[in-house]
Amino acid sequence: MTTETIPTVAADDNQIITERRNKLAAIRAAGVAFPNDFERKNLAQTLHDQYGEKTHDELEALQIKVAVAGRMMLKRVMGKASFATLQDMSGRVQLFLSNDGVGEAEHTAFKHYDLGDILGAVGVLFKTKTNELSVRVSQVRMLTKSLRPLPEKFHGLADQEQKYRQRYLDLITNQDAREVFKKRTKIIQAIRDFFIRHDYMEVETPMMHSIPGGASAKPFETHHNALDMKMYLRIAPELYLKRLVVGGFEKVFEINRNFRNEGLSTRHNPEFTMLEFYEAYRDYRYLMDFSETLIREVAQKVLGTTLISYQGKELDLGKPFHRLTMVQAVQKYHPQFSDAQLNDRDFVINQLKDLKAKHRPTDGLGGLQLSLFEELAETKLFEPTFIIDYPVEVSPLARSSDSNPQITERFELFVVGRELANGFSELNDAEDQAARFDAQVLAKDAGDEEAMFKDNDYVRALEYGLPPTAGQGIGIDRLIMLLTDSASIRDVILFPHMRAE
RNA sequence: GGGUCGAUAGCUCAGUCGGUAGAGCAGCGGACUUUUAAUCCGUUGGUCGCGAGUUCGAAUCUCGCUCGACCCA
Numbered sequence: 353m354t355t356e357t358i359p360t361v362a363a364d365d366n367q368i369i370t371e372r373r374n375k376l377a378a379i380r381a382a383g384v385a386f387p388n389d390f391e392r393k394n395l396a397q398t399l400h401d402q403y404g405e406k407t408h409d410e411l412e413a414l415q416i417k418v419a420v421a422g423r424m425m426l427k428r429v430m431g432k433a434s435f436a437t438l439q440d441m442s443g444r445v446q447l448f449l450s451n452d453g454v455g456e457a458e459h460t461a462f463k464h465y466d467l468g469d470i471l472g473a474v475g476v477l478f479k480t481k482t483n484e485l486s487v488r489v490s491q492v493r494m495l496t497k498s499l500r501p502l503p504e505k506f507h508g509l510a511d512q513e514q515k516y517r518q519r520y521l522d523l524i525t526n527q528d529a530r531e532v533f534k535k536r537t538k539i540i541q542a543i544r545d546f547f548i549r550h551d552y553m554e555v556e557t558p559m560m561h562s563i564p565g566g567a568s569a570k571p572f573e574t575h576h577n578a579l580d581m582k583m584y585l586r587i588a589p590e591l592y593l594k595r596l597v598v599g600g601f602e603k604v605f606e607i608n609r610n611f612r613n614e615g616l617s618t619r620h621n622p623e624f625t626m627l628e629f630y631e632a633y634r635d636y637r638y639l640m641d642f643s644e645t646l647i648r649e650v651a652q653k654v655l656g657t658t659l660i661s662y663q664g665k666e667l668d669l670g671k672p673f674h675r676l677t678m679v680q681a682v683q684k685y686h687p688q689f690s691d692a693q694l695n696d697r698d699f700v701i702n703q704l705k706d707l708k709a710k711h712r713p714t715d716g717l718g719g720l721q722l723s724l725f726e727e728l729a730e731t732k733l734f735e736p737t738f739i740i741d742y743p744v745e746v747s748p749l750a751r752s753s754d755s756n757p758q759i760t761e762r763f764e765l766f767v768v769g770r771e772l773a774n775g776f777s778e779l780n781d782a783e784d785q786a787a788r789f790d791a792q793v794l795a796k797d798a799g800d801e802e803a804m805f806k807d808n809d810y811v812r813a814l815e816y817g818l819p820p821t822a823g824q825g826i827g828i829d830r831l832i833m834l835l836t837d838s839a840s841i842r843d844v845i846l847f848p849h850m851r852a853e
Numbered sequence: 854g855g856g857u858c859g860a861u862a863g864c865u866c867a868g869u870c871g872g873u874a875g876a877g878c879a880g881c882g883g884a885c886u887u888u889u890a891a892u893c894c895g896u897u898g899g900u901c902g903c904g905a906g907u908u909c910g911a912a913u914c915u916c917g918c919u920c921g922a923c924c925c926a
Binding site for chain 2: 366367368369371372426428429430431432433434435437446448450451452466467480481482484486500501502503504505506507508509510511512513514516517525615618710840850851852853
């Protein structure tokens with residue numbers, strides 16, 4: 353910055369902000385208003401960890417000098433002495449200031465500091481008479497003047513919209529929000545560790561695709577100016593990851609963003625984080641065992657237990673996950689239906705009509721069973737359940753079953769009534785894949801906006817030979833919702849998508 | 854897209870039957886040298902989301918719009 357103009361105090365509609373701007377102007381007039389030479393040497397939590405158990409007398413004998421910095425969250429002024437609570441990335445620590453300690457002039461200046469100001473303080477550790485570890489301050493400095501008042505100190509930020517739009521305020525004031533996002537980071541770290549330990553290679557594949565593929569979803573479109581071509585934000589990394597398996601990277605994974613041009617809900621954000629992994633010489637049965645282990649280990653590592661509570665209901669991720677076909681899942685909650693009935697096209701169609709459920713009457717039996725499953729069972733699957741044997745018509749990238757060509761070696765995992773993962777033995781028959789793509793193109797031409805495009809290079813890759821491979825995607829945001837007991841996906845995404853203000 | 858609920862001081866919230874706006878926190882002034890959401894006294898601060906309508910009079914009733922939460926599609 354080369355400007356030397358001193359900003360003037362701006363007129364503001366809020367008297368509190370005006371007052372703070374005036375204070376800042378006075379600080380500017382007195383010298384450097386935004387000093388960056390304060391050396392923070394200690395974190396609040398580290399001090400509690402190291403010295404929290406020491407007695408008053410032990411600390412007096414040790415005379416431990418500390419330099420802490422952070423945002424002032426609470427302030428209690430009592431004439432010739434004051435207390436303040438400083439918050440840093442690790443936690444909080446109390447400051448004690450007095451005329452004796454910092455001098456009358458500095459203490460008087462401190463009395464006009466505001467909640468939200470960022471301070472640096474040096475001093476000596478001691479215990480108050482209520483046995484709280486505190487810093488007896490010998491010097492306190494304003495490092496950053498805060499111009500806007502914080503949300504009310506006791507209730508914090510309550511307005512849901514403001515929590516999402518101004519996440520920084522949510523994080524400043526709300527311990528629970530901070531904990532959720534710290535856990536998010538730990539969960540992703542634990543997943544990464546798990547795959548690396550199992551000899552997987554982490555890769556990055558394109559976010560911008562010329563042919564969107566790997567899932568049935570509407571893509572976001574954009575345009576590449578220099579090449580003058582339409583591009584799409586990816587809806588899934590699947591086809592690129594399998595190209596890598598063709599290339600000989602036999603165990604790969606990617607944790608990254610997908611983009612889907614769909615509505616918003618408590619379970620959907622237009623950009624969301626997906627884990628996808630592929631392993632050669634494995635099948636979908638191996639994947640189910642593997643993902644059970646993964647989820648169990650992540651819970652154990654991050655939460656210290658596999659016993660979790662979600663929205664008031666208990667759940668043990670340590671127990672074996674259920675495995676059911678769609679028909680079995682429907683029967684679990686509606687035992688009045690017989691196998692014969694659920695395998696009768698007309699019967700299933702009539703049930704769907706009675707339920708006023710969306711379905712395509714042109715679908716095969718499998719597609720209709722899927723619609724019935726979604727209507728009658730999906731949201732009831734609270735305990736982890738793999739639903740297996742998905743119909744081939746809705747699984748254009750999955751290997752069909754050798755015993756029944758109408759179904760695929762595919763599963764989806766449901767927990768707390770929500771889809772969490774999708775995996776299958778990969779279709780590695782290039783000619784079959786080409787035919788499945790062609791069927792998708794026909795569906796797209798017939799108006800199915802979510803049908804897939806044909807990716808000729810992907811077919812070409814398969815023609816070189818994809819080993820028998822199993823692959824899976826896990827919705828990371830939903831997994832984090834599960835492990836942090838969050839009701840909405842917006843509560844686990846730092847900056848969820850919102851309408852423009 | 855449909856339904857329900859919500860939007861009042863910087864924040865958290867009251868606001869009766871339609872009668873001209875309230876509290877706590879924060880701020881400002883004062884008291885106070887071990888407080889813990891400090892306390893006590895005094896005090897400033899409002900486009901009642903936006904726009905129409907009804908009415909002598911609207912935060913309040915009606916309609917439309919914007920934004921959000923939840924449910925449904």
